[in-house]
Amino acid sequence: MMNMMTDLSCGPSSVTELNAAPAAAAEVAAGSSEKMGRGKIEIKRIENTTNRQVTFCKRRNGLLKKAYELSVLCDAEVALIVFSS
Secondary structure, three states: OHHHHHHHOOOHHHHHHHHHHHHHHHHHHHHOOOOOOOOOOOOOOOOOHHHHHHHHHHHHHHHHHHHHHHHHHHOOOOOOOOOOO
């Protein structure tokens, strides 16, 4: 609890920066109709074998985590089949 108290103390310059940020964000949002978000990527095979394997492992682990979360939240049995070639 003590660390949180020391982290919350800030100087006057930080307060003015915090107050100015929402106004700047509102001007940007009102002035343009563009939306922020992820850009589209082309779905294609990853040619580099090492990069492909790393990507597969990361995505597989993400799927396993989501399946586990689903089983815990819904108290259900979940089956997941993952193929690797």
